[in-house]
Amino acid sequence: GQQVMQIPQYQHVQEGEDFTTYCNSSTTLSNIQWYKQRPGGHPVFLIQLVKSGEVKKQKRLTFQFGEAKKNSSLHITATQTTDVGTYFCAGEGDYKLSFGAGTTVTVRA
Amino acid sequence: NAGVTQTPKFRVLKTGQSMTLLCAQDMNHEYMYWYRQDPGMGLRLIHYSVGEGTTAKGEVPDGYNVSRLKKQNFLLGLESAAPSQTSVYFCASSLLAYNEQFFGPGTRLTVL
Numbered sequence: 001g002q003q004v005m006q007i008p009q010y011q012h013v014q015e016g017e018d019f020t021t022y023c024n025s026s027t028t029l030s031n032i033q034w035y036k037q038r039p040g041g042h043p044v045f046l047i048q049l050v051k052s053g054e055v056k057k058q059k060r061l062t063f064q065f066g067e068a069k070k071n072s073s074l075h076i077t078a079t080q081t082t083d084v085g086t087y088f089c090a091g092e093g094d095y096k097l098s099f100g101a102g103t104t105v106t107v108r109a
Numbered sequence: 110n111a112g113v114t115q116t117p118k119f120r121v122l123k124t125g126q127s128m129t130l131l132c133a134q135d136m137n138h139e140y141m142y143w144y145r146q147d148p149g150m151g152l153r154l155i156h157y158s159v160g161e162g163t164t165a166k167g168e169v170p171d172g173y174n175v176s177r178l179k180k181q182n183f184l185l186g187l188e189s190a191a192p193s194q195t196s197v198y199f200c201a202s203s204l205l206a207y208n209e210q211f212f213g214p215g216t217r218l219t220v221l
Contacts, residue, residue, distance in 0.1 A: 009149070030207070031207065033209070033210075041214075042212040042215050043210075044212070045210060088151060088152065090152075092207040096207075097154075097207050101150055102151050
């Protein structure tokens, strides 16, 4: 069945540095979504990517959907303390949405 | 516009007890979902509904039942709670299938 894997599981970042988290699927996806969950909070939708090779930006966040529609990445530049939380990708395929286990980000000031 | 609300926020049960978690949304969404979140395992779909009066099994349905008698409400029941059901439960809704999901604040359940 469809599986969505995220790496790394944990990311410790110095404030001001950049980092990337990756999402990989075992099958081709129709679309991929990204969510952010702050500590103690609930997941909040960030973005959805649909097209092969699509790139979307939200301020310091850049989201990319792979050409084969089996992987995606989230790149954050100039990390701030407000970026703390867990970032989940969720891939749609085979008529279901599968969430990755998430990348938990901590920031050193 | 409250979005998605869940009650209760916290609950402690003894093994074998039953309870119902209530989810309500005021966005007129057709699709509603129940997830559980455990450390290192992300969000796993328990049951979902594609409209009033419909329910379907998700990835981890065993030990849970659901009902969607009204479009705005989606109930999750545990008939005989087990310690393995200790988790944080999130309800979500969406306008379209497989599109942006709006999550409730969650219910933290502990089964002793």
